[in-house]
Amino acid sequence: MNDKTYDVVIIGGGPAGLTAGIYTSRDRRDTLLLEKSIVGGLPAVTDLVENYPGFPDGIKGIELMSKFKKQSEKFGVKFSEFDEVKNIETIDKDIMVRTERNEYSARTVIIASGSVPKKLGVSGEDKFMGRGVSYCATCDGPLFKDKDVAVIGCGNSGLQEGESLLNHVKSIKFVEFLPYMNAEKILQERIKNQENTSFFLNHQLLSINGDDFVKSITVKDRSSGEEKLINVDGVFVYVGFLPNTKFLSKKDSSEKDIVELDDYGYIITDRYMKTSLTGVFAAGDVRSKKFRQIDEACGDGTIAALSVAEYLSEL
Numbered sequence: 537m538n539d540k541t542y543d544v545v546i547i548g549g550g551p552a553g554l555t556a557g558i559y560t561s562r563d564r565r566d567t568l569l570l571e572k573s574i575v576g577g578l579p580a581v582t583d584l585v586e587n588y589p590g591f592p593d594g595i596k597g598i599e600l601m602s603k604f605k606k607q608s609e610k611f612g613v614k615f616s617e618f619d620e621v622k623n624i625e626t627i628d629k630d631i632m633v634r635t636e637r638n639e640y641s642a643r644t645v646i647i648a649s650g651s652v653p654k655k656l657g658v659s660g661e662d663k664f665m666g667r668g669v670s671y672c673a674t675c676d677g678p679l680f681k682d683k684d685v686a687v688i689g690c691g692n693s694g695l696q697e698g699e700s701l702l703n704h705v706k707s708i709k710f711v712e713f714l715p716y717m718n719a720e721k722i723l724q725e726r727i728k729n730q731e732n733t734s735f736f737l738n739h740q741l742l743s744i745n746g747d748d749f750v751k752s753i754t755v756k757d758r759s760s761g762e763e764k765l766i767n768v769d770g771v772f773v774y775v776g777f778l779p780n781t782k783f784l785s786k787k788d789s790s791e792k793d794i795v796e797l798d799d800y801g802y803i804i805t806d807r808y809m810k811t812s813l814t815g816v817f818a819a820g821d822v823r824s825k826k827f828r829q830i831d832e833a834c835g836d837g838t839i840a841a842l843s844v845a846e847y848l849s850e851l
């Protein structure tokens with residue numbers, strides 16, 4: 537156990553956590569940011585970010601996040617990477633944050649742990665993970681050079697990452713459960729104008745098939761019931777997210793969670809980012825809300841940090 541008590545411990549080094557860190561450290565609050573892998577969050581595995589203000593030509597996700605990190609380091613945020621939070625608990629007025637290898641004491645905590653891509657739960661998904669099934673076009677796209685792939689999900693993430701895959705692959709079959717695409721219109725227009733894309737809207741993915749590697753997928757037309765076998769060498773999955781809040785749930789379901797969660801496991805906050813537990817705030821994708829974007833996560837991080845400042849001055 538570390539004997540010092542931090543003013544703020546931030547859980548998660550994505551846009552929300554790093555923005556909160558910029559504000560709390562500029563307010564001269566002793567700030568520690570804990571990250572279970574390396575700092576950067578989801579944008580660090582996103583190819584090109586085109587809608588973050590200030591970069592008219594877009595910016596590589598990894599470059600944007602390295603700027604966030606540099607800015608927060610400049611004002612004094614301390615980082616502990618590969619330090620996954622397993623539990624938090626209030627003891628008197630302080631909050632104990634326990635990770636796999638340490639225990640930290642804090643006056644306030646900002647939870648900015650984001651979310652992870654949801655799995656499909658279809659036959660073949662686990663078997664072919666890393667052997668044709670991927671959740672990250674930026675990481676795995678180059679492995680599919682001149683191959684035919686499927687992208688499952690036609691929301692913003694699916695189309696945007698599909699667009700970056702087009703730099704490598706021969707063709708993309710997009711599969712969407714709904715009869716329409718949910719992505720921004722500008723993305724839809726660009727993708728539809730490509731010669732090597734085709735669309736299976738209102739189709740359900742039934743299975744991913746192959747031997748050692750993916751060879752095909754089976755989809756079902758939801759209006760006619762017809763099943764189709766589509767030959768592909770890879771499957772990229774973008775069908776939604778699950779919140780990183782496991783460390784806040786009590787093992788025994790009869791006990792209350794550490795902070796109040798909604799039915800899907802996202803953290804409920806008020807508009808000042810306060811959770812149900814005094815001294816604990818939440819920001820970014822991990823919060824129960826409708827829209828999830830980088831600049832929104834930054835906005836949440838800003839509000840959480842300003843609320844922390846107010847809370848600490850009142851203590």
Ligand SMILES: Cc1cc2nc3c(=O)[nH]c(=O)nc-3n(C[C@H](O)[C@H](O)[C@H](O)COP(=O)(O)OP(=O)(O)OC[C@H]3O[C@@H](n4cnc5c(N)ncnc54)[C@H](O)[C@@H]3O)c2cc1C
Pocket residue numbers: 547548549550551552553570571572573574575576577578579581582584585586587588619620621622648649650651693696697780783819820821822828829830831833
């Ligand atoms: C493929 C894709 C493309 C996207 N493109 C765009 C885009 O172009 N523009 C846009 O505005 N938005 C985009 N988004 C959405 C955007 O990435 C998110 O809204 C944003 O990253 C949310 O930031 P966050 O800080 O809340 O969470 P995250 O970025 O998810 O960061 C959370 C961090 O917390 C860490 N963490 C989790 N659990 C723990 C734990 N127990 N202990 C310690 N650390 C933990 C994680 O490792 C992660 O680094 C995209 C998302 C995806 C998936």
